[in-house]
Amino acid sequence: MLPTTTPQSNGALGLRDAARHTAGAKRYKYLRRLFHFRQMDFEFALWQMLYLFTSPQRVYRNFHYRKQTKDQWARDDPAFLVLLSIWLCVSTIGFGLVLGMGVLETLKLLLWVVFIDCIGVGLLISTLMWIISNKYLLKNPSRNFDVEWGYAFDVHLNAFYPLLVILHFLQLFFINHVVVINSNWFPGYFVGNTLWLIAIGYYLYITFLGYNALPFLKNTVVLLYPFSLLGLIYVLSITLGWNFTQGLCWFYKYRVQ
Numbered sequence: 001m002l003p004t005t006t007p008q009s010n011g012a013l014g015l016r017d018a019a020r021h022t023a024g025a026k027r028y029k030y031l032r033r034l035f036h037f038r039q040m041d042f043e044f045a046l047w048q049m050l051y052l053f054t055s056p057q058r059v060y061r062n063f064h065y066r067k068q069t070k071d072q073w074a075r076d077d078p079a080f081l082v083l084l085s086i087w088l089c090v091s092t093i094g095f096g097l098v099l100g101m102g103v104l105e106t107l108k109l110l111l112w113v114v115f116i117d118c119i120g121v122g123l124l125i126s127t128l129m130w131i132i133s134n135k136y137l138l139k140n141p142s143r144n145f146d147v148e149w150g151y152a153f154d155v156h157l158n159a160f161y162p163l164l165v166i167l168h169f170l171q172l173f174f175i176n177h178v179v180v181i182n183s184n185w186f187p188g189y190f191v192g193n194t195l196w197l198i199a200i201g202y203y204l205y206i207t208f209l210g211y212n213a214l215p216f217l218k219n220t221v222v223l224l225y226p227f228s229l230l231g232l233i234y235v236l237s238i239t240l241g242w243n244f245t246q247g248l249c250w251f252y253k254y255r256v257q
Contacts, residue, residue: 125156189242
C-alpha cells in the first residue's frame with residue numbers, strides 16, 4: 001500500500017509535508033544534488049539520451065512514473081543536465097577546431113554557447129512555454145493543476161539534446177568538406193539545411209510530446225503547427241541557395257572577434 005498523509009483539522013497537509021512539495025524545496029534538492037556526482041544516476045540519463053532519438057515516448061512515460069512515486073513531473077536528478085553540458089563543451093571545442101579558432105577564441109565561443117545559447121535561451125523558452133501552457137492549454141484552470149516550471153525546462157533539455165548532437169556534432173564532419181567551402185554548390189547547402197530541418201523538427205516533436213504527456217492539458221497539437229513554417233523555410237532555402245550552416249559559422253566567428 002502507498003503511504004498516506006494524515007490531514008489536519010482544516011483538511012490541509014501538515015506543514016512539514018507541504019514544505020517538502022513546494023517549488024522552492026524541489027529546486028533546492030535538485031541544486032544540492034548537482035554537487036554530489038555519486039548520487040546521480042548517469043546510466044539512466046544515458047538511457048534517456050538514447051531513447052530521445054529512438055523512442056522519445058518512453059522517456060516521457062518515465063516522467064509519469066516519477067509523478068506517481070515522487071509527486072513531481074520534473075527531474076529530481078541533475079545527471080541529464082551534467083551529461084548535456086559535457087556534450088555541449090566537447091562539441092563546441094570541436095567547432096572551434098574545425099573553424100580554425102585559437103585557444104582564447106574557442107574559450108570565448110564556449111562561454112557564449114553555454115551561458116547564452118544553452119542556459120539563457122533555454123530559460124527564456126522554458127519560461128514562455130510555462131506561461132503559455134498554464135494560461136492557454138489547461139483543461140480546468142480553476143482546479144489545482146499546473147505545469148511545473150522545472151518540467152518545462154526538462155522538456156526544453158530533452159528537445160535540445162538531439163538538436164545539439166545533429167548540429168554541433170554530426171554536422172562537424174561535413175563543414176570543411178561539403179557544407180561551407182562549397183557553399184554555392186547545391187549538395188553543400190542541401191546537406192547542411194537538411195540537417196537543420198531534422199534537428200529543428202526533432203526539437204518541435206519532442207517538445208510536443210512533452211506537453212502532450214500531461215493529462216491536464218488540452219489542444220497540445222498546436223505545438224506541431226510550426227512544422228508548416230519549418231517546411232516552407234526549408235523549401236525556400238533550397239530554392240534560393242541559402243546556407244544556414246555557413247551563416248552559423250560566420251556568426252560564431254563574429255562573436256569571438
